[in-house]
Amino acid sequence: MSTEQQKLYYFDNNATTRVAPEVVEAMLPFLSEQYGNPSSAYQFGKFAGEAVRMAREKVAVLINADPREVLFTSCGTESINSAIHSALVTQPGKRHVLTTAVEHSATIKFCEFLEKRGYEVTFLPVESDGGIDVHLLEKNIRPDTAIVSVMWANNETGVVFPIEEIAAICRSKGTLFHTDAVQTPGKLKIDVQDLGVDFLSLSAHKLHAPKGIGLLYIKRRTKYQPYVIGGGQEQGRRGGTENTASIVGFGRAAELAMASLNDENTRVRTMRDRMEKAIFGKITDCVRNGDAMSRLPNTSNIAFDFVEAESVLALLDQAGICASSGSACTTGSLDPSHVLVAMGLTPARARGSIRFSLGKYTTDAEVDYLLEQLPQIIAKLRAMSPSKPQPAKATQAA
Amino acid sequence: MSTEQQKLYYFDNNATTRVAPEVVEAMLPFLSEQYGNPSSAYQFGKFAGEAVRMAREKVAVLINADPREVLFTSCGTESINSAIHSALVTQPGKRHVLTTAVEHSATIKFCEFLEKRGYEVTFLPVESDGGIDVHLLEKNIRPDTAIVSVMWANNETGVVFPIEEIAAICRSKGTLFHTDAVQTPGKLKIDVQDLGVDFLSLSAHKLHAPKGIGLLYIKRRTKYQPYVIGGGQEQGRRGGTENTASIVGFGRAAELAMASLNDENTRVRTMRDRMEKAIFGKITDCVRNGDAMSRLPNTSNIAFDFVEAESVLALLDQAGICASSGSACTTGSLDPSHVLVAMGLTPARARGSIRFSLGKYTTDAEVDYLLEQLPQIIAKLRAMSPSKPQPAKATQAA
Numbered sequence: 089m090s091t092e093q094q095k096l097y098y099f100d101n102n103a104t105t106r107v108a109p110e111v112v113e114a115m116l117p118f119l120s121e122q123y124g125n126p127s128s129a130y131q132f133g134k135f136a137g138e139a140v141r142m143a144r145e146k147v148a149v150l151i152n153a154d155p156r157e158v159l160f161t162s163c164g165t166e167s168i169n170s171a172i173h174s175a176l177v178t179q180p181g182k183r184h185v186l187t188t189a190v191e192h193s194a195t196i197k198f199c200e201f202l203e204k205r206g207y208e209v210t211f212l213p214v215e216s217d218g219g220i221d222v223h224l225l226e227k228n229i230r231p232d233t234a235i236v237s238v239m240w241a242n243n244e245t246g247v248v249f250p251i252e253e254i255a256a257i258c259r260s261k262g263t264l265f266h267t268d269a270v271q272t273p274g275k276l277k278i279d280v281q282d283l284g285v286d287f288l289s290l291s292a293h294k295l296h297a298p299k300g301i302g303l304l305y306i307k308r309r310t311k312y313q314p315y316v317i318g319g320g321q322e323q324g325r326r327g328g329t330e331n332t333a334s335i336v337g338f339g340r341a342a343e344l345a346m347a348s349l350n351d352e353n354t355r356v357r358t359m360r361d362r363m364e365k366a367i368f369g370k371i372t373d374c375v376r377n378g379d380a381m382s383r384l385p386n387t388s389n390i391a392f393d394f395v396e397a398e399s400v401l402a403l404l405d406q407a408g409i410c411a412s413s414g415s416a417c418t419t420g421s422l423d424p425s426h427v428l429v430a431m432g433l434t435p436a437r438a439r440g441s442i443r444f445s446l447g448k449y450t451t452d453a454e455v456d457y458l459l460e461q462l463p464q465i466i467a468k469l470r471a472m473s474p475s476k477p478q479p480a481k482a483t484q485a486a
Numbered sequence: 487m488s489t490e491q492q493k494l495y496y497f498d499n500n501a502t503t504r505v506a507p508e509v510v511e512a513m514l515p516f517l518s519e520q521y522g523n524p525s526s527a528y529q530f531g532k533f534a535g536e537a538v539r540m541a542r543e544k545v546a547v548l549i550n551a552d553p554r555e556v557l558f559t560s561c562g563t564e565s566i567n568s569a570i571h572s573a574l575v576t577q578p579g580k581r582h583v584l585t586t587a588v589e590h591s592a593t594i595k596f597c598e599f600l601e602k603r604g605y606e607v608t609f610l611p612v613e614s615d616g617g618i619d620v621h622l623l624e625k626n627i628r629p630d631t632a633i634v635s636v637m638w639a640n641n642e643t644g645v646v647f648p649i650e651e652i653a654a655i656c657r658s659k660g661t662l663f664h665t666d667a668v669q670t671p672g673k674l675k676i677d678v679q680d681l682g683v684d685f686l687s688l689s690a691h692k693l694h695a696p697k698g699i700g701l702l703y704i705k706r707r708t709k710y711q712p713y714v715i716g717g718g719q720e721q722g723r724r725g726g727t728e729n730t731a732s733i734v735g736f737g738r739a740a741e742l743a744m745a746s747l748n749d750e751n752t753r754v755r756t757m758r759d760r761m762e763k764a765i766f767g768k769i770t771d772c773v774r775n776g777d778a779m780s781r782l783p784n785t786s787n788i789a790f791d792f793v794e795a796e797s798v799l800a801l802l803d804q805a806g807i808c809a810s811s812g813s814a815c816t817t818g819s820l821d822p823s824h825v826l827v828a829m830g831l832t833p834a835r836a837r838g839s840i841r842f843s844l845g846k847y848t849t850d851a852e853v854d855y856l857l858e859q860l861p862q863i864i865a866k867l868r869a870m871s872p873s874k875p876q877p878a879k880a881t882q883a884a
Binding site: 096098100103104105106107109112115116119120121123124125127128129130131132133161162163164165166168169177192193194197198201205291293298299300301302313314316317318319320327328329330331332333334398401402404405410411412413 | 494496498501502503504505507510513514517518519521522523525526527528529530531559560561562563564566567575590591592595596599603689691696697698699700711712714715716717718725726727728729730731732796799800802803808809810811
């Protein structure tokens with residue numbers, strides 16, 4: 089396979105991340121001799137149960153929660169579905185959900201399903217910089233709003249929402265608040281106490297742990313109705329044999345994420361900013377999507393006029409560079425990104441937008457390679473474009 | 487830890503199984519350099535996507551399904567919940583579920599939740615040998631029965647239900663049929679065409695693959711409403727980034743399970759039968775729970791009168807032997823096994839019952855060790871029992 093021969097330039101860390109070698113090392117005993125069922129009563133099972141307990145503590149430290157507030161799920165999507173479902177089932181009189189138009193499909197598609205089931209959902213618009221009008225949000229909270237669900241950082245643009253402020257509004261209105269924080273670990277400091285959220289969702293594979301394991305933080309004394317229902321695992325809040333190896337991996341990754349928070353906000357941010365500046369310097373007719381300041385340190389989403397992102401990505405791929413035009417979860421869809429459209433981009437500009445997401449394993453040399461390849465690729469495609477740009481000066485992002 | 491020093495005698499393969507070394511080997515590339523998101527459009531993602539596709543084919547072969555009928559989930563519990571949920575949502579006029587009193591908690595607890603949500607559930611009783619009265623089942627199918635869900639093999643007793651016959655009845659009544667087949671791979675030949683089921687659930691960790699990955703077979707042209715809702719993964723039927731490594735491991739384990747079907751039904755069955763015969767020969771006042779003939783080849787559930795299973799298990803554990811008193815998923819519950827109580831055992835006898843489940847890694851030497859330890863342990867506990875047995879001859883199981 090070409091991927092094994094060619095060096096890989098990975099700029100898609102918001103889609104998924106390399107499992108850290110330290111994480112694999114922590115997992116391996118539980119994929120071999122330590123295969124006991126953590127719920128079994130004998131010592132061999134208890135050893136696995138103890139490993140799950142220690143991992144839960146580590147993940148709790150990452151978000152400053154009590155370990156009893158940490159529920160392991162199978163992915164971010166399950167966490168998000170579970171939080172919203174629980175809020176509706178535990179408050180049968182409240183049949184309204186308030187969310188935004190730029191959420192991940194785990195929220196949007198689940199809410200659309202709820203609409204078919206007779207619930208009411210409000211999808212708040214966003215502003216042109218991807219930000220949210222908090223006053224508009226406040227006005228849309230109704231007495232029958234069971235839960236407000238707003239992502240902390242957008243997966244496509246990296247735009248960060250004022251979650252603490254929104255949580256405070258929800259608290260004052262007596263409404264539950266959930267945040268999809270999948271993109272934040274290792275990039276933002278997560279403190280559920282300071283944030284004041286009732287629910288918070290994470291996905292381990294975004295922080296150098298394996299795919300197939302997620303987390304739902306449930307604030308103490310919050311009523312909870314399990315979504316995956318079966319045995320008494322997870323304090324009776326999620327059936328199914330505990331995914332020991334992946335939970336242990338998640339725990340180790342949580343430790344690493346805390347350690348890399350500084351690197352992400354210095355080295356990675358500097359690299360991202362250098363990359364952006366160079367792109368805007370070298371390529372005309374391109375513009376940043378989303379607010380420049382209130383943004384994750386690793387993400388850059390850029391609209392290149394007069395090209396189709398799909399074509400750019402295909403040529404980048406030939407050069408060994410991985411980037412994306414939106415969420416991997418919606419790859420294959422012909423529609424332009426719902427996030428960019430909600431921000432008011434024309435469909436054409438949205439279709440010419442590319443997300444670059446860096447990470448702890450990204451190097452300056454890799455950025456240099458991208459900066460060498462990308463201008464050539466854009467120029468090549470524009471030369472073939474029926475809507476060729478007029479000769480113009482380099483456009484600096486607003 | 488003692489488990490690392492002491493040799494382990496593992497007689498709890500119905501709770502979970504050792505991950506086969508071949509399975510770990512197949513997984514490792516996807517826990518290291520092949521970390522791409524299978525849904526990403528670039529080659530690096532497509533390589534992971536191709537691995538998922540190949541694993542789906544292997545698992546489809548195990549159950550003789552078309553790969554498009556295979557949905558990967560996070561566990562058996564999610565599969566079971568999903569099948570029942572889908573049947574209810576896609577047939578809004580039908581609000582009745584028919585199941586049995588001896589199902590796994592993934593079915594029973596989910597159905598109890600449905601009852602609270604206004605659905606009607608019938609839990610069919612079983613006979614004293616753990617078997618089901620198929621005519622009674624037929625009589626309980628109503629015009630508004632959305633789905634019948636009956637396990638193929640009971641996890642506690644190993645009793646096998648006539649799934650093919652039940653599926654035919656459901657078909658003739660126009661009712662969907664789901665079977666929880668979690669305990670069957672590598673033990674029974676699984677052919678969804680012959681069985682005629684609409685849904686079938688599996689869990690990978692019961693067949694020497696890791697925990698945290700399951701399967702739901704959905705017969706072609708069966709309407710399906712996703713349970714975990716998000717991105718377009720799994721043909722739009724299950725959101726969440728594909729758990730590549732575990733899916734690949736599941737695929738490899740499916741191949742191994744097909745290869746070990748013969749071993750399980752000859753060597754393992756012979757070992758189990760020898761073990762049972764020796765126990766009945768060496769220990770008085772004990773009796774087999776469940777039909778001797780229509781039973782998985784690896785499972786033995788025995789009631790030892792005048793002892794508490796918990797005490798027996800604790801002493802077995804001291805000797806390095808892992809066995810259980812029921813499902814690991816309900817460990818810690820003070821209630822006697824719902825399966826054994828449904829079969830008409832007195833609570834005392836149910837509380838004195840132990841499940842031994844063998845597997846491909848079980849050896850004759852391990853069985854010999856169990857046969858050396860168990861009689862001493864039972865004798866020791868009976869000597870301390872307030873309800874000591876009368877001097878009597880060895881009781882042979884009915």
